[in-house]
Amino acid sequence: MKKVNITYLLPEMKGASGGAKVIYNHSLILNSINKNVNSKIVHLKKNFLYKLEQSLSKRIKLFEKKYSGWDGKKMKISKKFRPKKNWHDDKILVGDNLNFDGKKDFVIIPEIWAHFATDLKFAEKGINYAIFVQGFYHMYSTNNFVSLKKSYEDARLIITTSKYSISYLRTMFPKIRKKIFKVNLSIDNKKFKIKKKTNLITYMPRKLPEHSNLLLFFLKNLLPKNWKILPLINVSEKELIHTLSISKIFLSFSNFEGMGIPPIEAALSGNKVIGYVGGGGSEYWRKPIFIKVESGEIEDFAKKIIHNIKTYKNSWIKKTKKKRLQLSNYYSKKSEKESLILLSNKIFKFFD
Numbered sequence: 001m002k003k004v005n006i007t008y009l010l011p012e013m014k015g016a017s018g019g020a021k022v023i024y025n026h027s028l029i030l031n032s033i034n035k036n037v038n039s040k041i042v043h044l045k046k047n048f049l050y051k052l053e054q055s056l057s058k059r060i061k062l063f064e065k066k067y068s069g070w071d072g073k074k075m076k077i078s079k080k081f082r083p084k085k086n087w088h089d090d091k092i093l094v095g096d097n098l099n100f101d102g103k104k105d106f107v108i109i110p111e112i113w114a115h116f117a118t119d120l121k122f123a124e125k126g127i128n129y130a131i132f133v134q135g136f137y138h139m140y141s142t143n144n145f146v147s148l149k150k151s152y153e154d155a156r157l158i159i160t161t162s163k164y165s166i167s168y169l170r171t172m173f174p175k176i177r178k179k180i181f182k183v184n185l186s187i188d189n190k191k192f193k194i195k196k197k198t199n200l201i202t203y204m205p206r207k208l209p210e211h212s213n214l215l216l217f218f219l220k221n222l223l224p225k226n227w228k229i230l231p232l233i234n235v236s237e238k239e240l241i242h243t244l245s246i247s248k249i250f251l252s253f254s255n256f257e258g259m260g261i262p263p264i265e266a267a268l269s270g271n272k273v274i275g276y277v278g279g280g281g282s283e284y285w286r287k288p289i290f291i292k293v294e295s296g297e298i299e300d301f302a303k304k305i306i307h308n309i310k311t312y313k314n315s316w317i318k319k320t321k322k323k324r325l326q327l328s329n330y331y332s333k334k335s336e337k338e339s340l341i342l343l344s345n346k347i348f349k350f351f352d
Contacts (some may be wrong), residue, residue: 012078040095043078050074069142072119102126123154130157135258136168162280186336189328194270195245203251244269254278
């Protein structure tokens, strides 16, 4: 079996997003499961002239661009950039080359840059590639739909992480149905503990602050005095894990998510999760742990919180143990690894 280089493209980043962390993790796993796989991350950034062009386009009509979205031909390797150590426990391999060889390189492009495949003429050059769609809502990478469609239809694989995104992809691009491959995500359930619960409600206001502010305003005259609502913002991972372990209810403000991870982490920490499904969350949003609220229905949101406060029993933790175990197994490292083994096997077949 010949060796294959599997290269993920990512932007240079100040802080790793959830999607980037998934890619880092998958790259590390691919390197661990097969000695014939060499997986790296190549970080890209805009070249100097492209930055200048974009700056001038804001002031001078002559430089206005025809299409939205970054131009793949005007990117360069970010050779000095390295992911921070706290982004992952293991060392992430970083590449410094965009000169791909069709005989040994397989490139995985995030959906935010899907049109880069056409910009860089991957199909014409015989370069095997996949597009990694972690969320349908990030697929609008350019308004040049001809370029975008070509990138998806020329791809060897379309990788995604949720049944929700699969449905969108199959409907939007019927010709790629057989190319879609689902990989699993994992959540380290060993990190998330259940400690002595307090009358605490937690939430993350980053996604929909207007909604969370309206909800808190609505609850001001309704929330029992012995209950507290705490926003989880700018906290360390250690503090996040501890706070979730002692809170009873987590409020979900998921919005346009390919696969919302915080609600799962809260559930594994013994929280009732009340709020918005956010798209991909429909894959795991089941009672009695997850309680659905339609986006924008602030009154219903508040009523469900108050009802669950009034009816909360400490025995709920024990009664839902089996459901949490099922959730943990579904998003386990084992299931993630197994899906990536299948992915690598598919990739090897393109080089037979």
